Amino acid sequence: MSADRGVVVVGASLAGLRGAEALRRGGYAGPLTLVGDEPYQPYDRPPLSKHVLAGELRPDATALPHLVDLDATWRLGQPAVGLDRAARMLRLADGSALPYEKLLIATGARARSWPVTEKTGPLPSGIHTLRSRDDAAALRAALAAGPKRVLIVGAGLIGCEAASCCRDLGLAVTLADPNPTPLARILGSRIGGVIVSCLDTAGVDFRPGTHVDAFEADAAGRVCRARLKQGAAIETDCVIVALGATRDTGWLAEAGLMADEGGLTCDVACRALDADGQPAPGIYAAGDVARTPNPLHVGRLAAFEHWGNAVAQAGHAARNMLAAEDDQQEYRHLPAFWSSQFGINIKGVGLADGADTVAVMQGSRASRRFLAVYGREGRTIAAISFDQARWLPAYAERIEAGVAFPPILGATDQSIKDFGVPDFPQPRSR
Amino acid sequence: MTEPHETGARPLRVVVDLNRCQGYAQCCYAAPEQFEMRGHEILFYDPTPPSEKQAEIARAAQACPVRAISFDTGAKA
Numbered sequence: 001m002s003a004d005r006g007v008v009v010v011g012a013s014l015a016g017l018r019g020a021e022a023l024r025r026g027g028y029a030g031p032l033t034l035v036g037d038e039p040y041q042p043y044d045r046p047p048l049s050k051h052v053l054a055g056e057l058r059p060d061a062t063a064l065p066h067l068v069d070l071d072a073t074w075r076l077g078q079p080a081v082g083l084d085r086a087a088r089m090l091r092l093a094d095g096s097a098l099p100y101e102k103l104l105i106a107t108g109a110r111a112r113s114w115p116v117t118e119k120t121g122p123l124p125s126g127i128h129t130l131r132s133r134d135d136a137a138a139l140r141a142a143l144a145a146g147p148k149r150v151l152i153v154g155a156g157l158i159g160c161e162a163a164s165c166c167r168d169l170g171l172a173v174t175l176a177d178p179n180p181t182p183l184a185r186i187l188g189s190r191i192g193g194v195i196v197s198c199l200d201t202a203g204v205d206f207r208p209g210t211h212v213d214a215f216e217a218d219a220a221g222r223v224c225r226a227r228l229k230q231g232a233a234i235e236t237d238c239v240i241v242a243l244g245a246t247r248d249t250g251w252l253a254e255a256g257l258m259a260d261e262g263g264l265t266c267d268v269a270c271r272a273l274d275a276d277g278q279p280a281p282g283i284y285a286a287g288d289v290a291r292t293p294n295p296l297h298v299g300r301l302a303a304f305e306h307w308g309n310a311v312a313q314a315g316h317a318a319r320n321m322l323a324a325e326d327d328q329q330e331y332r333h334l335p336a337f338w339s340s341q342f343g344i345n346i347k348g349v350g351l352a353d354g355a356d357t358v359a360v361m362q363g364s365r366a367s368r369r370f371l372a373v374y375g376r377e378g379r380t381i382a383a384i385s386f387d388q389a390r391w392l393p394a395y396a397e398r399i400e401a402g403v404a405f406p407p408i409l410g411a412t413d414q415s416i417k418d419f420g421v422p423d424f425p426q427p428r429s430r
Numbered sequence: 431m432t433e434p435h436e437t438g439a440r441p442l443r444v445v446v447d448l449n450r451c452q453g454y455a456q457c458c459y460a461a462p463e464q465f466e467m468r469g470h471e472i473l474f475y476d477p478t479p480p481s482e483k484q485a486e487i488a489r490a491a492q493a494c495p496v497r498a499i500s501f502d503t504g505a506k507a
Binding site for chain 2: 044046047051056057061062063064065066067307308311336337338340343344345347369387389390393
């Protein structure tokens with residue numbers, strides 16, 4: 001590797017940090033630069049929608065430990081705005097250019113914001129998203145001010161965690177989602193129904209089958225009402241838009257890579273692909289932004305917004321960055337996530353969406369403590385635990401091995417009486 | 431805006447891989463003020479403990495049966 005150019009990591013979050021550390025661990029001793037659009041050292045996101053909102057942790061307490069002495073140059077608060085692959089130069093927002101020998105793209109994703117058009121006019125104030133440290137700090141301040149009713153639009157993981165926090169703070173909360181239950185896209189409504197009972201117990205006003213159409217402002221320009229597509233309205237003075245994330249690839253628009261808001265497409269070795277589908281020399285990607293084929297999900301490209309994937313994929317990309325052309329190893333990763341909400345620890349492995357059957361293997365939905373597995377065409381593809389985490393690794397192994405569904409029969413404490421269609425919503429039209 | 435290199439000591443920082451964590455709660459015995467179980471198996475921890483807790487944090491990391499706890503002491507290698 002050319003000594004003066006070195007490695008540049010774009011994106012100073014979990015994947016960027018762990019990727020940089022893996023390069024050093026792998027013996028890379030040359031120049032190393034980390035570029036980040038936020039002014040902060042890499043921080044941990046999962047606490048933001050939980051303990052930071054709850055006021056238990058300060059936003060700056062989320063800074064991640066450095067596990068290796070990086071001896072790196074940091075360009076923080078400095079978004080990358082363009083990439084000249086021919087010259088191997090990264091362009092930064094301040095107009096400077098950063099030459100690289102190898103590039104690790106880990107720019108992640110941004111919260112999907114509420115669409116603003118000429119017709120809608122500017123958004124009222126008091127409408128939040130929740131992804132970055134600044135988002136969490138602003139939302140925490142808004143919640144601490146004691147809004148009359150918080151409206152959360154979108155009952156995915158972030159929306160549900162925020163709803164749980166708001167109830168812990170004693171705030172009135174409405175949670176609106178077009179699907180019949182929360183977490184419908186990732187778990188299906190059969191399991192998502194357990195969260196409906198949690199919302200009910202916690203006193204959240206859950207509105208399934210609800211489409212928010214527009215927001216109205218009071219005379220001071222603050223949000224005061226959400227209008228629903230069905231014609232009704234919800235009075236609210238604090239809105240959390242929790243509609244997922246779009247991948248941060250806008251800065252790559254002119255780079256000639258296969259990138260859009262769904263991610264930067266990579267090959268199995270985490271190498272970014274150019275517009276012709278060929279690996280771009282020296283360019284790798286990892287974390288939320290990287291859309292990769294996964295040997296465990298044949299024929300499907302996926303970009304995971306998972307903590308564990310950010311760590312593992314960044315480490316793998318770094319390994320390949322230091323390896324010879326003929327030693328580019330395939331990234332194999334079983335997706336895994338966790339969430340805590342309403343006092344329950346939820347953990348999942350594999351990808352449940354697309355399953356045709358779900359069976360409760362241990363515990364029961366009624367007790368809100370169970371382990372369920374998902375099958376597709378007779379194969380076990382995913383497992384989810386509600387306060388049953390110790391069973392999960394055993395199922396993870398079976399999912400990786402692609403065993404028949406249902407797996408692990410005859411274990412103690414087990415009788416499969418609860419199985420059926422998972423009830424996923426129709427895929428979104430794109 | 432360029433910061434040439436990392437400078438100075440950073441505070442004690444802790445992160446737990448909650449995919450790995452199985453709720454064995456050994457960390458809660460090793461460092462009771464820094465780790466806390468909530469409900470059946472939710473782990474809450476202090477990601478920025480005071481530096482005098484370093485020995486406790488090290489014991490917690492050692493005690494974890496699934497090696498889920500990472501920390502850095504802020505000291506330069």
